[in-house]
Amino acid sequence: MPTFRRLLPASLLGLALLASGCGGHPDVERQISVRSGPSGAVFEPTTITVNKDDNVTLAVGNPTTTVHGFSIEGYGIQDEVPPGGFEKRFQARHPGTFKIYCQLHETHQIATLVVR
Secondary structure (H helix, E strand, C coil): CHHHHHHHHHHHHHHHHHHHHHCCCCEEEEEEEEEEECCEEEEECCEEEECCCCEEEEEEECCCCCCEEEEECCCCEEEEECCCCEEEEEECCCCEEEEEECCCCCCCCCEEEEEC
């Protein structure tokens, strides 16, 4: 039985560590891209849905040769997307529906971030 007594605390510690990871907020990766549409540049997809408190990474693609803007209302995110694109990381702390838009080019169509 001495071996059992040594293994029991290690097993309980392993279960505690496993259980502590279950309540965390997952990392969520989504992709959004600027593309040319019939009425100018558009974001695609038009809706991105995540859960509240998710750690979000948006891979923002830009296949054009010009800089585009990238903003998410309600999150204070306002960046420029260079040709080729970039990644934007943030935590989805505010539930609701938010516009994703280009603050540099008013003719661009918007997309939507939904935080459940």
